[in-house]
Amino acid sequence: MAHPDLPKIHREITDWYLAHARDLPWRREPAGPWAVMVSEFMLQQTPVVRVLPVWEAWMERWPTPAALAAEPVAEAVKAWGRLGYPRRALRLHAAATVIANEHGGRVPGTEAELLALPGIGTYTAAAIACFAFKVPTVVVDTNIRRVHARLVSGKALPEQNQNAAELALAARLLPASGPEDPNGTALANGWNIAVMELGALVCTARSPRCEDCPVLESCAWIAAGRPEPHYKPKGQPWHGTDRQVRGAMMAVLRHSAGPVDRSELLGVPDLALEGQDPRRLNPAREAEPVHQAWVGLHALEAGAEQRERALGSLLADGLAQQSAAGIGLPH
DNA sequence: TATCCGTGGCT
């Protein structure tokens, strides 16, 4: 698409958004910056449908950064549940603590300030600034990159690593300010969220619903005959990895009332103890999450060395803490 | 810069 009719594309995509956008709670008034920030942390690499219930409970319990900062980080990790990447819970709690202590309890509104907070990188800083503070900035996430790659560059997928050219393209595509919107605020905000939503709902990675696309006629990828990706995406191994072991250990820690015995967490189950530990082996309590978490951990094929390594990394990350009582969630 | 970091639904 050498000379895209940008005003036309802007109108088609923003009109599509007005008609088809999901009604997400962090987009509703009066959802404030904290609501947006919590959603952005949870949405890092996690689908909306899994975030929704956790976000609702989180905002109910911790309606402000100060409320979260006032509680032990273990509570954040437990409330994070099974969203995955629990380090995000640590960082959200840490960011809330900085906000409470250094920003008067209010989420800062500039990208530079946001970028300085733990767990906030380029994307999240831009997203919070744009969505919560209406800053007309360039937002680039995986959805937006994919839409741009297809619509403008004629490729099936964006490059594996985001590069300067993509950022420049995103900046070029941003609607310019007009007489009714001198700062370009509403236009930029509406455009960013609309393109992201289009990528999430229509211009999806695997089975794009091109028949529902508002800019099908302008799409360079369609014009090129929908060529295949020019590379093979790298897989994300799981079975047998340290991550799998860490996940199983975290499940045990999340569901345990207090610290657990280190050797037990590492075990290779001690058959002599079976039936004696009410936390994990009492048949009457089989249905309890903590029991299932223990069973899941012990069922892994990982050897002692790998379990040691996984636990060591959890301790190093601050997701687990060692005390005289054993291994528990951080305080 | 390449790799690591969870979880589960979908194709």
Next chain:
DNA sequence: TAGCCAAGGAT
């Protein structure tokens, strides 16, 4: 079914 993929960040 096995792999792919999801509003990334830190190192």
